[in-house]
Amino acid sequence: MSAITLDNITKTYNKGTVLAVDKATFEVAEGETFGLIGPDGAGKTSIFRVLTTLLLAESGNATVAGFDVVKEYAKIRDCIGYMPGRFSLYQDLTVEENLNFFATIFNTSIKENYDLIKDIYVQIEPFKDRRAGKLSGGMKQKLALCCALIHKPRVLFLDEPTTGVDAVSRVEFWDMLKRLKHQGISILVSTPYMDEAALCDKIALIEGGKILSIASPADTVKKYPGKLFAVKSANMHKLLQDLRSYEGTYSCFTFGDAMHLSFKQDADADVSKLTAYLTAKGQTNLEIAEITAGIEDYFIRITEKLNG
Amino acid sequence: MDNIAIKADKLTKRFGDFVAVDAITFDVKQGEIFGFVGANGAGKTTAMRILCGLSVPTSGTATVAGFDVYKQAEEIKKNIGYMSQKFSLYEDLTVMENITFYAGIYGLSDKEIKDRGAELLDRLGITAEAKTFVGSLPLGWKQKLAFSVAVIHRPKIVFLDEPTGGVDPVTRRQFWDLIYEASDRGITAFVTTHYMDEAEYCGRVSVMVDGRIDAFDTPANLKKQFSVNSMNEVFYQLARGAKRKAD
Structure with missing residues (x-):
């Protein structure tokens, strides 16, 4: 029962x-x-x-x-x-x-x-x-x-x-x-x-x-669609704006000391292309790593869809 | 001197033989986002009440x-803003009535209230909701409105007491965008939170344990000092040793 x-x-x-x-x-x-x-x-x-x-x-x-x-x-x-x-x-x-x-x-x-x-x-x-x-x-x-x-x-x-x-x-x-x-x-x-x-x-x-x-x-968390990157740099506040204006970006949110970045399609999840873009924007001390989504990532992902 | 927003030196508050705040020393720079964290009962609220001019310390400066x-509590109140999740806006007043009420208390002229009110509504994108009762707004909007109202008199410092409790993850992050914007305009933000990921967003963080400040530095340095990867672990290591099991 x-x-x-x-x-x-x-x-x-x-x-x-x-x-x-x-x-x-x-x-x-x-x-x-x-x-x-x-x-x-x-x-x-x-x-x-x-x-x-x-x-x-x-x-x-x-x-x-x-x-x-x-x-x-x-x-x-x-x-x-x-x-x-x-x-x-x-x-x-x-x-x-x-x-x-x-x-x-x-x-x-x-x-x-x-x-x-x-x-x-x-x-x-x-x-x-x-x-x-x-x-x-x-x-x-x-x-x-x-x-x-x-x-x-x-x-x-x-x-x-x-x-x-x-x-x-x-x-x-x-x-x-x-x-x-x-x-x-x-x-x-x-x-x-x-x-x-x-x-x-x-x-x-x-x-x-x-x-x-x-x-x-x-x-x-397995239901999270596509890839997710954690990105860090010397200037985190500007990093958020730079990542949000990146052409391959689906969404980007702050998670503690890193930005979590998702992509429009998996092909956009290209570390070397992203590094080149951010370097051209003047970002330094870049750290980019693919990560597994957490529950908060998934929650944001599905409620975003709901809200717009 | 001019770029120091808050300075505390051996600040102490006793209630009888209970030392709620135990000789805390720290400073907050103008425009800084300062995280003030600690376990329940560590003394955060008492310290904050002193800094807001609501309680007189026992000793220290x-x-x-x-x-x-000690001597200029009324001046302090005029020069700070305060927002807490528990109490912020009047639900039975409209958005514009709340703005008018708070701006009026802080002595803004009718013209200033009109101009800044319009600017505030525009920045939050809620001009159409000016005549809506606050009680019927979504929580996320209320939080953002409460913050904007708390800084409508352009204070030097805004105290934010657990401002993001219970809001959804996206709104919580949008709220931090507002804090960053205010900081860019030179407003100092003094923030308490139970979300340790938010401690990472602060310029510097102090961690209170049993009335003392046991750690005080940038998040990066604190993580280095404790050899951990997150502020959550820094906090856990410090607060676990607390003797006050009151809370």
């Missing part, structure tokens, strides 16, 4: 004038970590709310843990954990009180499922008497995850759990998710960080309410 | 646009 299925789910707002989710269809297998990757406003949160039975879709069908999101919403609520994008625990309750509260409404206790949260909870346990509102961002995030897990959900929904979190804490958070996966929990997680996509079993790229690609991270 | 953070 699939942990989650979506079949042509469409969600609109403002009496149909705003199309938030446009016929989204995908499936999350049992035990899988599935990433929904896209920028703010792409429709990620609307999908989460439909699946967690907080919003009704206009059309389409969806199931979670085998239950229908409309007819069997109560059963779904019993067996899922949901960590919304915005911190939504009780600010005036302490860490321990929050956790107790969530355990109690799901008819369980901290003790009963302590194993599941232990790794995460020990990190915030020294602060268990502190009010949740007084916690720092990273600790709030850990507490929210504990509260979403305390009733041992079958499916876990994490809406942008790492937004605004620094790079080190993001790595730690994904380590925690890996351990949960070993416990057999199916996870749907959304993120605007493309580098996190590689840590999922499968990813869906989403933009403008449309699912644009569904595949494993490795297969996603 | 700092000048921003030539003004002293």
